Amino acid sequence: MRKGVFGAVIAAAAIAIAVPAVAQSPNDTIAARVAKMKELGAASGAITAYVRENKGTPADMVKAGETMQGLALQIPTWFPKGTGDGDPGVTKNRAKMDIWAKFDDFSKAATALRAEADAFVAAARSGDREKITAAAATLGPKGCGGCHTPFRAPQS
Amino acid sequence: MPTISPGIIAVLLAVTLVPASAAAQGPSAERGKSVFDAGGCLACHTDLKNKGEPLAGGPPLKTPFGTFYAPNISPDRTHGIGGWTDVQFVRAMREGVGPDGRHYYPVFPYTSYTKATEQDLRDLKAYIMTLAPVAKPSRPHDVGFPFSIRLTLLPWKWLNFTPGEWKPDPSKDAVWNRGAYLTEALTHCGECHTPRNLMGGIDRKRWMSGSADGPDGEKVPNITPDASGIGKWSVKDIEGLLSDGGNPDGDYVGGSMGEVVAHSSSKLSAADRNAIAVYFKSLPALPSAVPKKK
Numbered sequence: 423m424r425k426g427v428f429g430a431v432i433a434a435a436a437i438a439i440a441v442p443a444v445a446q447s448p449n450d451t452i453a454a455r456v457a458k459m460k461e462l463g464a465a466s467g468a469i470t471a472y473v474r475e476n477k478g479t480p481a482d483m484v485k486a487g488e489t490m491q492g493l494a495l496q497i498p499t500w501f502p503k504g505t506g507d508g509d510p511g512v513t514k515n516r517a518k519m520d521i522w523a524k525f526d527d528f529s530k531a532a533t534a535l536r537a538e539a540d541a542f543v544a545a546a547r548s549g550d551r552e553k554i555t556a557a558a559a560t561l562g563p564k565g566c567g568g569c570h571t572p573f574r575a576p577q578s
Numbered sequence: 579m580p581t582i583s584p585g586i587i588a589v590l591l592a593v594t595l596v597p598a599s600a601a602a603q604g605p606s607a608e609r610g611k612s613v614f615d616a617g618g619c620l621a622c623h624t625d626l627k628n629k630g631e632p633l634a635g636g637p638p639l640k641t642p643f644g645t646f647y648a649p650n651i652s653p654d655r656t657h658g659i660g661g662w663t664d665v666q667f668v669r670a671m672r673e674g675v676g677p678d679g680r681h682y683y684p685v686f687p688y689t690s691y692t693k694a695t696e697q698d699l700r701d702l703k704a705y706i707m708t709l710a711p712v713a714k715p716s717r718p719h720d721v722g723f724p725f726s727i728r729l730t731l732l733p734w735k736w737l738n739f740t741p742g743e744w745k746p747d748p749s750k751d752a753v754w755n756r757g758a759y760l761t762e763a764l765t766h767c768g769e770c771h772t773p774r775n776l777m778g779g780i781d782r783k784r785w786m787s788g789s790a791d792g793p794d795g796e797k798v799p800n801i802t803p804d805a806s807g808i809g810k811w812s813v814k815d816i817e818g819l820l821s822d823g824g825n826p827d828g829d830y831v832g833g834s835m836g837e838v839v840a841h842s843s844s845k846l847s848a849a850d851r852n853a854i855a856v857y858f859k860s861l862p863a864l865p866s867a868v869p870k871k872k
Contacts, residue, residue, distance in 0.1 A: 463827060463828045463829050464828065465828070466824070466828035466829070466830070467826075467827050467828025467829075468828070469828065470818070470824050470826065470827075470828050474814060474815075474818050559822065562822050562823065562824045562830050563822045563823050563824075563830065563839070563840070563844070566824075566829075566830035567822075567823040567824075567830040567831065567832065567836050567839065567840070569832075570830050570831065570832025570833070570836055571831075571832045571833065571836025571837060571840065572627070572832075573832070574832040574833065575796060575832075575833060576792070576796050576797050576798065576799065576832070576833050576835070577797070577799065578797040578868070
């Protein structure tokens, strides 16, 4: 009896590891990706505070940039088909249906964020505030805004 | 050694200075570029998504009245505005009337541009004339009856539109007045951020308090200094958003605001962004006009 439950748990875990997106309901996927976006938002918030208010250190900037490096190329996997704002049975969210009409462009926007994050981390490692500010000036608008402008609907 | 009296110097100075300052300045394409950027003409009149040529005609603009396409306003003589005189151009921008006498739909925000100075409008045209002409016909609007009949616009215009240049408020300082002028006349923030009355006109009593039917039916947030708006934002925060699209929390705006930042507000001078921010901080705080989702 006990063994049976345990086995089932292991089997479930194995499935979850193999096909994370499919194992989740669309609404769980949306909740999970919003949490991931918030991680990006927190990293980006640290950078904004450094640039605009001189808060934090270059080491903090390396960390924030690395968070983005780690997540950027994963973004397209957070958007399986059937999880858009307008898909049947899906909670209100901000993912425009255009994401799936132009999935190549969407993926390119994620790659663009990765390139921006790479450049930002290099600048942050130099420790030079001017270089960091210059890299941040394109990181946000191109890396994040470059995808939010075509693919994310405003908050409602 | 002859001496020159201060009086003569003053006369000489006056003579050399008069032409530059007192007389109206001729149109300048260079100044016109900043009017063009502030006015956000490119985003509506260019199909940016599909890499269309500049000003050769824009993407569909969906409204409750139908779908509109901003026409070709490149300097092409047949399909654009290459053959227009300055007077015709100023009349289109200020009165919403075309050279052939037709009345424009207010999707074209002449309701804001009417407040621009004569000088700014002439400079703007001079700049547009430096761009490449594109020989491409404009796409007709897709608008149902009765709005397909331009004459239905006449009562609308009569009730909702007051043509005329913006008047500075002498009780406020120069920075505030610059910000108010840019916002009212050129950057047309209010066209998206203000709710509309039943007639589709801008509801001045709820100025900048948000709108449930922005471009493509998107919700547009309250940007008055209220708790439901941007009450916590400093002047610096607003300047920052206008320069790169980043809000104080690290999120980056998207949708039509992303386009405003990319093609308009990021290209303004830092002083102009500061003026707009100062103006927004001075607005009365209003509750959000956007209904909350359930």
